[in-house]
Amino acid sequence: MNRRAAAISSVLIMTFILSGLAVAQTAETTLTKPKSDWAVPPDPEGLERGPWREMVLYGKQLIVETPRVVGPEVSNPAMRYAGNNLTCQSCHLSGGTQRFGLPLIGVYGAFPTYMARENEVRTLEDRINGCFERSMNGRALPGDSREMKAILSYIQYLSTGIPVGKTIEGRGSAALPLLQRAASPQRGAAVYKKICMECHQSDGQGKRIGSKGDAEGYQFPPLWGPDSFNDGAGMHRLIASASFIRANMPVGTTYEAPMLSVEEAWDVAAYINAQQRPARAHLELDYPNLGRKAVDAPFPPFTDAFSLQQHRLGPFQPIIDGQRRGGRER
Numbered sequence: 001m002n003r004r005a006a007a008i009s010s011v012l013i014m015t016f017i018l019s020g021l022a023v024a025q026t027a028e029t030t031l032t033k034p035k036s037d038w039a040v041p042p043d044p045e046g047l048e049r050g051p052w053r054e055m056v057l058y059g060k061q062l063i064v065e066t067p068r069v070v071g072p073e074v075s076n077p078a079m080r081y082a083g084n085n086l087t088c089q090s091c092h093l094s095g096g097t098q099r100f101g102l103p104l105i106g107v108y109g110a111f112p113t114y115m116a117r118e119n120e121v122r123t124l125e126d127r128i129n130g131c132f133e134r135s136m137n138g139r140a141l142p143g144d145s146r147e148m149k150a151i152l153s154y155i156q157y158l159s160t161g162i163p164v165g166k167t168i169e170g171r172g173s174a175a176l177p178l179l180q181r182a183a184s185p186q187r188g189a190a191v192y193k194k195i196c197m198e199c200h201q202s203d204g205q206g207k208r209i210g211s212k213g214d215a216e217g218y219q220f221p222p223l224w225g226p227d228s229f230n231d232g233a234g235m236h237r238l239i240a241s242a243s244f245i246r247a248n249m250p251v252g253t254t255y256e257a258p259m260l261s262v263e264e265a266w267d268v269a270a271y272i273n274a275q276q277r278p279a280r281a282h283l284e285l286d287y288p289n290l291g292r293k294a295v296d297a298p299f300p301p302f303t304d305a306f307s308l309q310q311h312r313l314g315p316f317q318p319i320i321d322g323q324r325r326g327g328r329e330r
């Protein structure tokens with residue numbers, strides 16, 4: 001009996017050590033092997049007919065065809081919640097089902113959670129509205145609206161079977177090694193020309209499916225300019241943006257087979273973030289606890305002595321080292 005317990009506990013200890021190693025590797029290397037717990041949920045079209053299926057499908061439509069339903073060009077002004085013609089899927093790739101493409105799988109059970117940007121515990125509704133106000137440069141959906149219920153339903157559907165509180169492998173976008181130097185918008189311009197311009201166009205304004213005013217949105221979304229995300233969006237932070245780009249762009253790229261080098265990803269993200277985009281009012285009120293401010297939040301105030309320029313472009317390691325004691329927020 002004792003021997004058996006000892007054997008079990010040594011297996012447990014080994015497992016613990018091995019999983020500890022796996023975590024350390026994820027944090028430190030660019031490429032990790034895919035793990036088996038990544039599973040794309042089945043198509044909600046297959047759900048049994050009824051109000052639940054309708055809501056889930058409406059939620060999916062809101063994510064995939066956002067400008068057609070709640071974009072700035074829809075005929076009913078009351079429905080114009082998004083301020084630009086991006087879709088949620090422009091960033092939450094493949095309807096929120098892409099590993100390291102900011103997936104929405106498993107996110108239902110990850111909220112409420114503490115968020116440093118507001119320095120409070122936020123609900124999933126709050127988080128969705130954060131993207132409406134920033135990534136979509138628009139206004140918040142009412143909590144009891146059919147649209148909010150539909151988005152929640154779709155995210156709940158995508159999260160079926162994933163335990164509350166579990167962070168699935170592939171959430172967010174993959175960690176990218178930091179550069180020792182500041183990212184360079186000048187070098188990024190060359191990367192942009194070579195690789196991104198073909199789809200996102202030379203002026204970064206993307207390519208419409210149809211024409212302005214038709215609420216159809218884009219074949220290739222704009223990366224800056226008046227119809228893009230605003231300067232308070234997560235994608236406007238260099239670490240978030242460079243990690244997303246490395247793992248997912250050009251579209252079709254995967255984390256396992258990136259097209260860009262680590263340096264190219266940082267530099268092209270810096271180039272994109274140096275361009276004009278809509279301004280969000282009162283960014284100085286974000287991160288009320290400045291000790292927990294994201295190191296790449298590209299707007300003042302800061303409690304540390306690093307320049308605005310360094311918060312924009314890095315190098316970030318010295319800022320992170322200086323912030324060791326405050327828990328950082330993704």
Ligand code: HEC
Pocket residue numbers: 063066086087088089090091092102103104107110127128131132135136151171172173229233234235240330
């Ligand atoms: C311009 C890119 C962009 C667009 C467009 C966008 N988001 Fe996001 N979204 C992000 C980023 C970046 C994050 C932060 C991811 C992280 O914390 O790792 C995020 C986070 C989220 C999260 C939390 C995910 C998590 O893993 O905790 C939800 C939910 C969400 N967005 C919903 C939406 C919805 C709904 C829309 C459309 C109305 C939308 N987003 C549009 C970039 C975008």
Ligand code: HEC
Pocket residue numbers: 086087089090091093094191192195196197198199200219220221222223235245249250251260268269272
């Ligand atoms: C083959 C066409 C193509 C190429 C090349 C391409 N992208 Fe994209 N990109 C897309 C599409 C399409 C989306 C939106 C995904 C969707 O709607 O499914 C997107 C989305 C994005 C987004 C998030 C949405 C937004 O509007 O900000 C960023 C950032 C981005 N691309 C950056 C880049 C960068 C940087 C490069 C070059 C390294 C690049 N892309 C190359 C097609 C492309």
